[in-house]
Amino acid sequence: MTHEVQAVVARKRGAPVSVETVLVPEPGPGEALVEVQACGVCHTDLHYREGGINDEFPFLLGHEAAGVIEAVGEDVTDVAPGDFVVLNWRAVCGGRCRACRRGRPWYCFSTHNATRPMTLADGTPLSPALGIGAFAEKTLVAAGQCTRVDPTASAAAAGLLGCGVMAGFGAAVHTGAVGRGDSIAVIGCGGVGMAAIVGAKVAGASKIIAVDVDKRKLAWADELGATDTIHSAQTDAVEAIRSLTGGFGADVVVDAVGRPETYRQAFYARDLAGTVVLVGVPAPEQKIELPLIDVFGRGGALKSSWYGDCLPSRDFPALIELYLQGRFDLDAFVTEKITLGDVEASFEKMRHGDVLRSVVVL
Structure with missing residues (x-):
């Protein structure tokens, strides 16, 4: 089954982003389909739009995200449908690379992403930002990119752990x-x-x-x-x-x-x-x-x-707990809540220093 969703795409270097129909496949082995609830607008997304990361256009933007797992592929045991998760862009290998074998998984040199492609409606493959692509109603990621956290946390705040705040x-x-x-x-x-x-x-x-x-x-x-x-x-x-x-x-x-x-x-x-x-x-x-x-x-x-030398499986739940205890004000980072269609305008606000974070809420 393929899912048709609305998502933010950067087609050309420096061109305004657009909201388009994107096709998201069912998860394969080791992958997870996530219904995105919120995604922060990060400078890295703007760097992708400007061609500052690489030239693999078109990009599916967005990566500071939280949501609920809708489905998982074969061999996935750490998360399950219904789990509230924060997405991360460094799914560690867990023992294949020299860093993980030395007990330093936060330096993992063999991180990975989903392998099944998300595409435009005409079949053109998309490059998901940081292997996530979460300015979308649903996205496909490696299951290791999903960290289960307390579901009582605000998705708009929790998703910010996925990049800038954790860094x-x-x-x-x-x-x-x-x-x-x-x-x-x-x-x-x-x-x-x-x-x-x-x-x-x-x-x-x-x-x-x-x-x-x-x-x-x-x-x-x-x-x-x-x-x-x-x-x-x-x-x-x-x-x-x-x-x-x-x-x-x-x-x-x-x-x-x-x-x-x-x-x-x-x-x-x-x-x-x-x-x-x-x-x-x-x-x-x-x-x-x-x-x-x-x-x-x-x-x-x-x-x-x-990435703040973080280990998502260790750090995301701990920081969410601090947030729920009132000791870490993640809500203070959410300057405004916007829709998918507001992402281009949020880039201009970011350029002028008008926001800490604009957060797309779906």
Whole structure:
């Protein structure tokens, strides 16, 4: 049986997206058919639309999603029809790759997606964004991309764990290992940076410094747990961070922007033996040059955070539990709820920094 659904498609580089009829097949072995309830609009979707990921058009966009499993294929045992799940784009292999065999599945080098194609009505195969494609009424994914969570959670909030919120939270808590009493500075207060701020608050950091060029985002950061804010369009961020940390620098600095200038700020704004975490995704052509003696002399660690170094089966249920306890305000990330037809307009709001997340609700 093939399912006809409405979905958001990017046909050409830079062209406006459109809502079209998409054909979704029944799940094959190891796959799951998911009825999507909500999906956040992420910068990665815009990167796909602009051809910044690859040129495998047409794309079926959307990946920060939550929904209910409608059907599963053969050999699927971890989830079942009726389960409320958050989708993730890194279904770990569970033991075939060297990372999983070493007990580090959050670094899995052999993640996988569904293999049966979703297509346009004329049979043209679609490339689902991050192997998910969830700006759609239904989508087909690998069963390992589905993580069962408490069904009392709001789908609009829960789905955001699928990408940006988990990336930011994990960058602070997992990659940066920020802990009770530590200081942290977060450069860039979009959705990812804001999640790093919330993660630091949950972890018990004593000083949480938000840095951005947009006063609106700094106001949001203040509401979500930042102890201090720095408007870096008017103030030297490195000197301001040092001033707020006794002249030393922060224990952890998260670069949630991913530009040479913000990485340099992060490098020099950390304390001796401190940690820099890069979670903002740089453009391929960008380069950074640092004096090697400074890299040696400042010690510490320079890390990149892949998906917040998360393990969805471990982290999604735990963060949903924190949300339901009122300790992790996922609802605060949902700036607006929209329909499939509003996705193109939401990209413009994202460009201008008007939203943390627009969320498509189906």
